[in-house]
Amino acid sequence: MKFIPMDKAVYTFSKEHEPVEHVSPGEVIILEAQDALGGQVTSEDMPLDQLDWSRVNPATGPVYIEGAEEGDTLVVDILDIEVPDRGVCLVVPGHGALSNHEFKSKTKFAEIRDGFVIYNGVKLLLQPMIGTIGVAPSGDPMPTAVPYKHGGNLDCKEVTIGARLYLPVAVEGALFAAGDLHAVQGDGELCVAAVEIPGKIMFRFNVIKGRQPSWPILEYGDHFSIMTSDESLDKAVEYATLEAVEAIMKATGWSFEESYIFSSLGVDVMINQVVDPKKGVRAVIPKSIASIDAFLK
Ligand code: CA
Numbered sequence: 001m002k003f004i005p006m007d008k009a010v011y012t013f014s015k016e017h018e019p020v021e022h023v024s025p026g027e028v029i030i031l032e033a034q035d036a037l038g039g040q041v042t043s044e045d046m047p048l049d050q051l052d053w054s055r056v057n058p059a060t061g062p063v064y065i066e067g068a069e070e071g072d073t074l075v076v077d078i079l080d081i082e083v084p085d086r087g088v089c090l091v092v093p094g095h096g097a098l099s100n101h102e103f104k105s106k107t108k109f110a111e112i113r114d115g116f117v118i119y120n121g122v123k124l125l126l127q128p129m130i131g132t133i134g135v136a137p138s139g140d141p142m143p144t145a146v147p148y149k150h151g152g153n154l155d156c157k158e159v160t161i162g163a164r165l166y167l168p169v170a171v172e173g174a175l176f177a178a179g180d181l182h183a184v185q186g187d188g189e190l191c192v193a194a195v196e197i198p199g200k201i202m203f204r205f206n207v208i209k210g211r212q213p214s215w216p217i218l219e220y221g222d223h224f225s226i227m228t229s230d231e232s233l234d235k236a237v238e239y240a241t242l243e244a245v246e247a248i249m250k251a252t253g254w255s256f257e258e259s260y261i262f263s264s265l266g267v268d269v270m271i272n273q274v275v276d277p278k279k280g281v282r283a284v285i286p287k288s289i290a291s292i293d294a295f296l297k
Contacts, residue, residue, distance in 0.1 A: 006032040006198065009058035009179070013134050013150055014141035015171040019064035022173075028079065028204045033179040034058045035196040036131065041088045041107055048092055048105040057144040057153070059132050061177025065205050068174040073208040073296060074135055076165040076176070080202040081128040085112050087183045087195035089119065096192040096275050110183065110195045117184045117195055124184050129160040130201065131180030131194070134216075138170040144179070146277045147229040151216050154227055154280060155194075155273035157185045163220040166292065168212040176205070189273040211296035215243060218282070224290060225282035227272065233279045237269055240283035243295075251290035262289070 008020040023029055038055035041048075068074055090107045111118040115126050132144050134151025147153045151167050159165060167174070178201060185194035218225040226247070228239035244267050248259040266289060272280035 002027070002029040004029065004031045004060055004063065006034045006060055008060055009034060010061060010177055011054070011058060011144050012141035013059070013136050013144065013152060013175070013177060015136045015138065015175065016141065017062050017136070017175060019062050019173060019175060022064045022066060023205055024066045025206045026204065028202060029063070031060050031063070031178060031201045031203060033060050033181050033199055033201060035088060035198045036180040036193070037088060037196055039198060041090070044107045044109055046107065048090065048107065057132065057180060059144045059177035059179040062136065062175035063177070064173035065176060065207060068169045068207045069172055070138065070170055071210055071212060072169040073212045074167045074169050074174045074176060075206040075208060076133070076167065077204040078130065078159065078161055078163050078165070078201065079204055081130070081161055081181065082200040083112055083126070083128050083181070083183055083197055084199060086110070087112060087117070087197040089195055090193050091191045097188065097190045112183050112197070119195070127157060127160055127184050128197070128199065129157050129182050129185060130178055131155045131182055133159060133165060133178040134176070135167050135169055136171045136175035147280045148278060149215055153180065153276050154216065155185065155189050155276060156218065156225070156227060156280065156282060157187060158218055158220045158225065160220070163218055166213055166217040166219070166295070168214070187271050189275050192275040208296065213295045214297065215239070217292070217295045219292065223284050223286050224292065224295065225284045226295070227280060227282050229278040229280040231278055233274060233281065236279055236281045240269055240281050244283040244285055247285060247290050247294040251294035
């Protein structure tokens with residue numbers, strides 16, 4: 001099985017990056033990821049102004065997927081995520097949903113044991129997830145900290161074991177990269193960081209030829225989620241709603257108005273995160289109303 005080590009890191013999604021590995025559709029690989037801080041925080045007492053910000057938000061890759069071309073969809077199955085026994089949590093002044101409030105820098109380690117994350121003695125169910133996951137855009141490079149149509153810093157808690165992500169391929173080989181693992185994260189990622197961990201991810205890739213979604217689509221459990229993002233949370237919700245209504249129209253043959261009404265009844269809009277350069281939401285659509293075909297154009 002091919003193994004991609006964590007030192008093969010990039011800080012942008014870019015068509016200019018040389019692939020570090022070539023992978024065939026159906027092949028299973030292991031990709032190792034640094035934590036989002038580049039492994040720099042090794043003590044709770046380390047002053048965060050010593051962080052080298054150029055090493056923050058690494059993504060491992062890029063991986064060239066054989067046969068993937070512009071206009072296709074890259075199908076990414078997350079088969080497993082191996083986690084360490086400790087993760088880093090932190091707050092930094094000027095960041096997060098309370099960036100306008102006064103507070104100090106603080107770093108806390110959280111223990112990971114027996115399927116739980118233990119923070120200040122409080123046990124949370126371990127739900128390892130991938131924060132940053134995407135492909136190269138056709139235009140200018142995108143920093144790994146930014147979510148958008150190519151994927152990127154989605155920070156959605158359902159990008160987890162057993163999930164399948166559909167990404168629009170914009171360049172030959174897709175140039176896939178991933179990193180920024182979290183042992184657990186709430187919707188919103190309110191303080192700007194979750195339980196940041198390094199780890200090993202088992203992936204399998206496939207390619208759907210000639211069709212693609214406008215935004216990343218996540219398949220998990222009994223639903224599909226359309227993942228949209230924008231500097232404005234209102235705009236992100238508008239994009240997600242429009243995409244959901246169009247998918248419902250395609251799946252059912254209903255009019256725009258009938259589908260828009262249904263979006264109020266059977267679609268949940270949830271927040272992924274409100275702390276990245278673009279904020280992210282997901283419109284959650286039950287599989288009972290639409291299959292993946294409804295999202296591919
Ligand atoms: Ca992130």
